[in-house]
Amino acid sequence: MIEMKEKISMGIGRPKGSKNRKYSYDFKLMVVKDHQDNHLSWKELAMKYGVYRSVIQRWVKLYNEGILETGRIQNRGNPYAALHTSKSLTREEKLELENLKLTIENERLKKGYLVKGGGLNKEYVTISGANTRSSKN
Numbered sequence: 238m239i240e241m242k243e244k245i246s247m248g249i250g251r252p253k254g255s256k257n258r259k260y261s262y263d264f265k266l267m268v269v270k271d272h273q274d275n276h277l278s279w280k281e282l283a284m285k286y287g288v289y290r291s292v293i294q295r296w297v298k299l300y301n302e303g304i305l306e307t308g309r310i311q312n313r314g315n316p317y318a319a320l321h322t323s324k325s326l327t328r329e330e331k332l333e334l335e336n337l338k339l340t341i342e343n344e345r346l347k348k349g350y351l352v353k354g355g356g357l358n359k360e361y362v363t364i365s366g367a368n369t370r371s372s373k374n
Contacts, residue, residue: 260288262305268293269300 268286271277272293279290286293299305326334345352346364353360 258288265296265305266300269297269305272297 264286268282268288271285272282277285279293282288282293283290296305350361350363353362
């Protein structure tokens with residue numbers, strides 16, 4: 238079996254279906270401080286701690302931005318998804334959602350196609366009437 242140090246140097250990732258490792262804040266801080274204090278390369282740090290260099294690079298970046306201390310980083314996702322699914326929207330949120338929908342429709346018209354239907358029955362139709370693609374199977 239290949240050791241972690243060999244995997245890192247060869248660029249082999251974790252096996253498919255295995256769980257992501259979770260590292261404590263103290264461990265992350267120790268690695269970041271080691272990088273800053275001893276000026277070790279990403280590869281040297283990866284070999285020393287058994288963590289992929291891209292992960293260490295992300296920790297250093299988050300530390301420099303002051304985000305690492307806050308704990309788990311949340312992905313922002315689509316900011317308009319909450320507007321679309323929320324049942325009680327303020328007037329401003331309704332206008333923002335309507336503006337977004339009209340902007341998307343305008344961009345589609347510029348590209349020369351319309352969307353007919355919705356959900357599973359959505360069809361993309363060119364303005365001249367020819368069907369270009371469909372989400373139906």
